[in-house]
Amino acid sequence: MKFPGKRKSKHYFPVNARDPLLHAQVENEQGSSWIAGIDQTLVDIEAKVDDEFVHRYGLSAGHSLVIEDDVADALYQELVDKQLITDQFAGGTIGNTLHNYSVLADDRSVLLGVMCNHVQIGSYAYRYLCNTSSRTDLNHLQGVDGAIGRCFTLIGDNGERTFAISPGLMNQLRPESIPEAVIAGASALVLTSYLIRCKPGEPMPEATMHAIHCAKKHNVPVVLTLGTKYVIADDPGFWRAFLRDHVSIVAMNEDEACELTGESDPLLACNMALDWVDLVLCTAGPNGLYMAGFTEEAFKRKTNHPLLPGAIAEFNQYEFSRAMRHQDCEQPLRIFSHIAPYMGGPERIRNTNGAGDGALAAVLHDITANNFHRSNVPNSSKHARSYLTYSSLAQVCKYANRVSYQVLNQHAPRLTRGLPEREDSLEEAYWER
Numbered sequence: 001m002k003f004p005g006k007r008k009s010k011h012y013f014p015v016n017a018r019d020p021l022l023h024a025q026v027e028n029e030q031g032s033s034w035i036a037g038i039d040q041t042l043v044d045i046e047a048k049v050d051d052e053f054v055h056r057y058g059l060s061a062g063h064s065l066v067i068e069d070d071v072a073d074a075l076y077q078e079l080v081d082k083q084l085i086t087d088q089f090a091g092g093t094i095g096n097t098l099h100n101y102s103v104l105a106d107d108r109s110v111l112l113g114v115m116c117n118h119v120q121i122g123s124y125a126y127r128y129l130c131n132t133s134s135r136t137d138l139n140h141l142q143g144v145d146g147a148i149g150r151c152f153t154l155i156g157d158n159g160e161r162t163f164a165i166s167p168g169l170m171n172q173l174r175p176e177s178i179p180e181a182v183i184a185g186a187s188a189l190v191l192t193s194y195l196i197r198c199k200p201g202e203p204m205p206e207a208t209m210h211a212i213h214c215a216k217k218h219n220v221p222v223v224l225t226l227g228t229k230y231v232i233a234d235d236p237g238f239w240r241a242f243l244r245d246h247v248s249i250v251a252m253n254e255d256e257a258c259e260l261t262g263e264s265d266p267l268l269a270c271n272m273a274l275d276w277v278d279l280v281l282c283t284a285g286p287n288g289l290y291m292a293g294f295t296e297e298a299f300k301r302k303t304n305h306p307l308l309p310g311a312i313a314e315f316n317q318y319e320f321s322r323a324m325r326h327q328d329c330e331q332p333l334r335i336f337s338h339i340a341p342y343m344g345g346p347e348r349i350r351n352t353n354g355a356g357d358g359a360l361a362a363v364l365h366d367i368t369a370n371n372f373h374r375s376n377v378p379n380s381s382k383h384a385r386s387y388l389t390y391s392s393l394a395q396v397c398k399y400a401n402r403v404s405y406q407v408l409n410q411h412a413p414r415l416t417r418g419l420p421e422r423e424d425s426l427e428e429a430y431w432e433r
């Protein structure tokens with residue numbers, strides 16, 4: 001486990017005392033800390049198109065819609081004929097998040113989903129496997145006799161992206177393919193609202209609910225990322241109840257947050273989401289990102305950053321506190337933090353695809369680092385209470401934002417490598433250009 005945002009001058013483990021118990025805990029090949037997630041196995045086919053193209057295929061800008069096979073074939077053929085395809089890479093919002101987590105943490109994530117039983121060299125399934133981190137454990141994928149999904153990622157003139165999903169067999173994951181032990185030992189179970197959007201009879205929603213059941217049984221936090229605003233707009237009441245009943249951590253952008261809560265101010269949306277969940281990540285494009293959570297009133301820590309105005313006055317006052325699950329607080333205090341884009345954002349943004357997935361991967365890294373540290377140094381004062389994050393809310397924001405920047409800068413949702421080594425201390429490198 002590589003720690004999030006390496007800190008130059010602090011030691012995370014005892015460096016003088018040779019504690020025989022600590023040294024006895026050699027990590028096995030599978031590691032002791034991991035993240036589990038379910039996704040629809042998808043390859044992204046990225047193409048630049050105009051608005052007319054989007055309308056002609058019955059798509060709507062900004063949306064992710066599922067299309068029939070004949071429409072997919074015609075659409076693909078037109079992209080090929082007009083040489084519009086710019087890139088093809090492994091995708092899926094959770095696949096991206098797990099891959100990015102594994103790259104950042106240099107540690108294990110476990111992907112649950114389907115994969116072709118017979119993979120031909122050069123096929124989409126082959127590309128998917130080749131473009132996934134070797135630290136992402138694919139041993140629990142369920143075999144299917146047919147194709148994985150394709151996600152036509154259509155980038156409009158203004159950089160807005162529209163997804164057209166040709167599902168193949170991506171929704172054929174069955175409940176019995178969810179290994180309870182993998183979820184029981186995970187630091188978090190990561191899901192997306194897309195998993196619930198299926199045709200009647202497809203087993204994916206049932207598999208997802210079974211995974212949630214396992215996570216609850218073993219007290220593993222369930223993380224939900226909201227997909228697109230249209231998925232939420234279809235039935236905001238359903239998603240609110242879903243968060244309240246099943247979810248511990250929600251990740252969304254400001255549009256999804258608005259559909260969910262009716263609040264267009266991300267801060268107020270985060271505050272409302274805390275009525276249902278323990279921790280909120282809300283990205284806001286050029287306005288950076290917000291996080292909200294709970295800490296123990298008696299152990300709150302004051303920020304030394306300037307206090308920020310907003311719909312909740314001085315909302316970042318206690319952003320130096322570490323987040324806790326609501327159930328673990330005796331007297332829960334709501335804490336909030338905000339950060340503007342790292343270095344103002346990259347000079348040129350081709351599209352923002354995957355920037356939010358990147359931010360979530362960073363949050364998951366911080367949470368897993370906390371569990372890793374707890375299992376290795378259980379007596380550390382850091383674990384005197386049951387914290388959810390290793391770092392303060394402010395530091396987690398900083399890290400998430402930094403990773404989004406990296407994704408934007410490389411113009412693809414999956415990180416090709418971790419953050420630059422020279423950033424020994426995220427703290428010091430942060431505001432330098």
Ligand SMILES: Nc1ncnc2c1ncn2[C@@H]1O[C@H](COP(=O)(O)OP(=O)(O)OP(=O)(O)O)[C@@H](O)[C@H]1O
Nearest residue numbers: 283284285286288289341345353354355356357404
């Ligand atoms: N135009 C921009 N300028 C600067 N930074 C940006 C811009 N757009 C996005 N970012 C950075 O990327 C982060 C995530 O962006 P955004 O809110 O667009 O994610 P998203 O819509 O959830 O993305 P996706 O769903 O594709 O993963 C922001 O919090 C910010 O740090």
Ligand SMILES: Nc1nc2c(ncn2[C@@H]2O[C@H](CO)[C@@H](O)[C@H]2O)c(=O)[nH]1
Nearest residue numbers: 040064091092093151163194354413
């Ligand atoms: N799992 C899943 N991912 C999607 C869907 N639509 C778009 N995405 C992914 O969202 C990612 C960006 O967040 C892209 O890489 C797409 O592959 C969908 O319906 N299901």
